Amino acid sequence: MPIVYSTKTVFRCQLVVLxxxxxxxVNAESQKVIFISPGHADQGFWKAVTDTMGxxxxxxxxxxEVHHADRQWVKMVSKAERVIAQPDKPDFLILVNEYQQxxxxxxxxxxxxxPTLMLLNSLTQKQRDKYGAPREHLKNWLGSLTPDNEIAGYxxxxxxxxxxxxxxxxxxxxxxxxxxxxxxSSPASLYRLQGLDRALNNFSLLKEQRRISVNWSGNEAxxxxxxWLQSGQPLRAVWAANDPIGLGAIKAIREAGLKxxxxxxxxxxxxxxxxxxxxxxxxxxxxxxxxxxxxxxxxVMLHDYVxxxxxxxxxxxxxxxxxxxxxxxxxxxxxxxxxxxxxxVDFGKFSLSQASQQPGYQFTLTKLLxxxxx
Numbered sequence: 595m596p597i598v599y600s601t602k603t604v605f606r607c608q609l610v611v612l613x614x615x616x617x618x619x620v621n622a623e624s625q626k627v628i629f630i631s632p633g634h635a636d637q638g639f640w641k642a643v644t645d646t647m648g649x650x651x652x653x654x655x656x657x658x659e660v661h662h663a664d665r666q667w668v669k670m671v672s673k674a675e676r677v678i679a680q681p682d683k684p685d686f687l688i689l690v691n692e693y694q695q696x697x698x699x700x701x702x703x704x705x706x707x708x709p710t711l712m713l714l715n716s717l718t719q720k721q722r723d724k725y726g727a728p729r730e731h732l733k734n735w736l737g738s739l740t741p742d743n744e745i746a747g748y749x750x751x752x753x754x755x756x757x758x759x760x761x762x763x764x765x766x767x768x769x770x771x772x773x774x775x776x777x778x779s780s781p782a783s784l785y786r787l788q789g790l791d792r793a794l795n796n797f798s799l800l801k802e803q804r805r806i807s808v809n810w811s812g813n814e815a816x817x818x819x820x821x822w823l824q825s826g827q828p829l830r831a832v833w834a835a836n837d838p839i840g841l842g843a844i845k846a847i848r849e850a851g852l853k854x855x856x857x858x859x860x861x862x863x864x865x866x867x868x869x870x871x872x873x874x875x876x877x878x879x880x881x882x883x884x885x886x887x888x889x890x891x892x893x894v895m896l897h898d899y900v901x902x903x904x905x906x907x908x909x910x911x912x913x914x915x916x917x918x919x920x921x922x923x924x925x926x927x928x929x930x931x932x933x934x935x936x937x938x939v940d941f942g943k944f945s946l947s948q949a950s951q952q953p954g955y956q957f958t959l960t961k962l963l964x965x966x967x968x
Contacts, residue, residue, distance in 0.1 A: 630661050646887050685709070691715040697717055704735060713739055715781045736910070738911050749882060750861040753861050753880045754769065771801060837862040876921070898946045
């Protein structure tokens with residue numbers, strides 16, 4: 595005997611079907627994101643990146659899985675290859691072009707049909723000549739998110755000159771500079787050095803004595819600075835590619851009987867708590883950065899993508915500014931985020947899908963401080 599439905603029941607069923615048609619399928623279950631981190635799980639810059647990424651992923655409804663390479667590029671490549679080859683593929687993959695290994699991994703992910711984003715270090719120009727821009731030849735390369743490292747490198751050098759000029763009225767003596775670079779291959783390092791080179795052209799008093807790559811290591815920076823000072827070479831300023839490098843240089847400068855911030859000026863980058871304390875007490879001119887928040891920003895971009903507000907409508911290659919923390923703004927940063935409790939930041943406020951009138955991403959320190967939940 596056939597089942598007879600009332601007109602009211604049929605109407606309700608039709609209404610349910612219509613409503614389901616307008617519910618995005620991406621919300622049916624959590625999207626899985628895998629991040630291949632070049633760094634360590636429990637220390638350093640890449641821990642900060644994954645911490646902010648985890649806080650944003652939880653708020654925005656993503657399932658995040660992080661594989662750490664412990665600063666070993668061979669391990670990074672191996673972990674990425676295993677993820678790409680596994681049967682249970684992630685919905686999204688996040689890669690870093692560390693040691694310029696990202697291009698081949700990006701190609702493998704594209705062939706495997708995994709939508710992928712490049713984070714912090716995107717492809718070099720030589721790699722772009724082969725692989726093109728995002729979504730050009732590699733259709734599953736969704737885009738990239740990179741900070742403005744060039745302006746950071748410039749402002750770090752500028753701060754050294756300004757600090758010495760502030761201490762020595764009408765300073766006309768050459769400023770002997772020791773450059774401690776991160777490496778000679780990653781785009782982040784190369785762009786920071788480009789900024790330094792621009793500053794060297796603009797500030798004639800700044801005289802680079804030596805440029806040394808210390809592999810992002812505080813210990814190596816300490817040893818190379820110590821040997822430089824023992825050789826009797828002049829030293830008035832240190833441009834350090836990141837905070838651990840700057841802190842390593844400070845240790846060697848102190849051991850030589852010199853005073854950081856008085857005898858030798860030091861600039862760094864990373865916004866690390868230790869470096870901010872040195873900025874406040876005057877031993878460092880500044881710590882540039884904020885780029886570790888790229889971990890959170892990339893989750894915001896993926897959130898918009900799955901919600902139908904594709905960031906590609908603005909650009910497939912999103913750049914965001916870096917900001918210097920100095921003696922002026924360090925106290926307010928420490929007041930709101932000194933404890934690094936990133937869950938207090940409302941990352942939804944940065945989403946284009948939640949702020950329909952916002953023309954582009956506002957990944958800035960000002961917006962970050964405004965988004966902290968008290």
